[in-house]
Amino acid sequence: MKSTAIKQGMHHAIDVIEDKDFLKAVYVILNEKSKEYDFELNEEEKKELDELKRQNKAGKLKSVTLAQIRKNALSKSRK
Numbered sequence: 119m120k121s122t123a124i125k126q127g128m129h130h131a132i133d134v135i136e137d138k139d140f141l142k143a144v145y146v147i148l149n150e151k152s153k154e155y156d157f158e159l160n161e162e163e164k165k166e167l168d169e170l171k172r173q174n175k176a177g178k179l180k181s182v183t184l185a186q187i188r189k190n191a192l193s194k195s196r197k
Contacts, residue, residue, distance in 0.1 A: 131143075
């Protein structure tokens with residue numbers, strides 16, 4: 119389905135559905151979608167992250183900033 123058709127369908131839904139029902143529908147959709155991003159680490163994963171954090175603070179891990187990654191990616195894409 120093209121984005122134009124989706125937008126037209128959304129505009130129609132907004133015009134037709136009553137405000138409270140529309141808000142409920144949006145809430146249900148967003149709530150369901152947000153569940154995809156919920157997760158919990160198990161004990162092994164927590165221990166691994168704690169160890170990596172400890173190593174990073176001790177200077178035993180090499181890390182780079184997001185800005186450095188972007189700069190590197192841009193310089194490579196321009197070649």
